[in-house]
Amino acid sequence: MRVMRSARVHGPGSVSVDAVPVPAIGAGDVLVRVRACGICGSDLGYIAAGGLGGGVPLAEPLTLGHEFAGVVEAVGPGVDGVEPGLRIAVNPDAGFIGGGGPDGAMAPLIRVQAAALGSTLFALPDHVSDEQGALAEPLSVALHGLRMVDAKPGDKVAVLGAGPIGLCAVAMLRHLGMRDIAIVDRVQSRLDRALALGATLAVNTAETDLADALAGLHGEGERFGTRFVGTDLFVDAAGAAPLLTDVIAVAKLRARISVIALYKKPAPIDLWKVMANEIMLTGSIALDRADEFGEALAMIGEGKVDLAPMVSHRFAFDRFDEAIAVAGDADRSAKVMLHFDGEPA
Structure with a gap:
């Protein structure tokens, strides 16, 4: 069984990078190799609360990561127009990626359910970096x-x-x-x-x-x-x-x-x-926003708004604890990005 490392919340203030199985994909799914994943304020909130909030205890660890871009690694049956090697940004709404669903992008590989171009998957132009693609979500x-x-x-x-x-x-x-x-x-x-x-x-x-x-x-x-x-x-x-x-x-x-x-x-x-x-x-919780996701990515591609000031820090995934600490320090950070180059899986 192939294993990988995945960031998961276990309780209030308790988060760790755990060894978990590489997700298997089925009909309608793709497997994506994550290249860049932003740390969101909601991620910090989930860690502090020990879950999604509202006082509901976790039945199982909560996977983190919903602002991401990467490369399609494998394609399940029934997914049209998508081939391995396609660079993509992912709208995380389907399957509640990193927000209560079973899959999270603070890991080198992630299953994306209901995979379809223009709703869940958005192809990245060559001139748009993985990091810029990850910004399409926020x-x-x-x-x-x-x-x-x-x-x-x-x-x-x-x-x-x-x-x-x-x-x-x-x-x-x-x-x-x-x-x-x-x-x-x-x-x-x-x-x-x-x-x-x-x-x-x-x-x-x-x-x-x-x-x-x-x-x-x-x-x-x-x-x-x-x-x-x-x-x-x-x-x-x-x-x-x-x-x-x-x-x-x-x-x-x-x-x-x-x-x-x-x-x-x-x-x-x-x-x-x-x-x-x-x-x-x-x-506004930003559900059913495929059109807005596409518009945000188009804006990135146009390059008329310089987004460079948004990203304050970049960390390799093996420095996850440090990245979380920096993301939680308002005096130091803006958007903190995790990168997964060379992360085994």
Whole structure:
């Protein structure tokens, strides 16, 4: 039996790289040799929670890894138009790859179920690197969140949180034609990355009042005797309840808020403000996003948005523990990439 190493969560704060069987493929499956896999904030959340969250204990170890690109190694029956050697990025929705399903991409080989070009598998152009291909997943997460609130050119936007998904939101806003983008965080190095990606204004809330900064960029007014800022759209990629509270307090009539962040516990919401100002507040978990995945990959291929500032660190898979530690350090990292060159399987 062939074995390989795979990163798996065993309980709260417990993650290890385990020896597991190389996955067998069947009808509708392909086997992919992983070349690059990003570490997502949700991966860190799964490790901290000891599972998918919600207090549900694990029945078996949780495999990690859903932001990845690689090369098709073997093709099962019933998969058309796909041959070994094809370089691909993978939309992880089918089979909940790295998110509760049996397969995860923090391993040298992964089974991809329901394999089909244009829905699960997306061919990589020669000029797009494996690492860039792996970015299509978080970029499509951001794009899905923007589609949920009908983001459009001319919108005045504030992105809350300059972590990896916040940075992806800035990149996709630029792609969609937005040019009036504030980025909000408490870590200056992350704000600097967002500016390099095309944000207009960096708001460090450790040093600057959020409402004053947004009013300076987007304008302000008064409604029901309280101040509002002229921001049309807020993208919550921070998951910080006090920040969301501050936003709702100053949101204007019919402002839209897209929550992409992973909240680890319930957050208080001023529903009077939501009602009185007809605020649209929606969540986004990015399912059924094949079109958005393809659009994100097309944007990467066009090369009009320089994505280099998004990736802060690269580690070989045998330095997994170090990579996870760096990914969890907001002062040091943005997107952390794992690479699998030479990883045996």
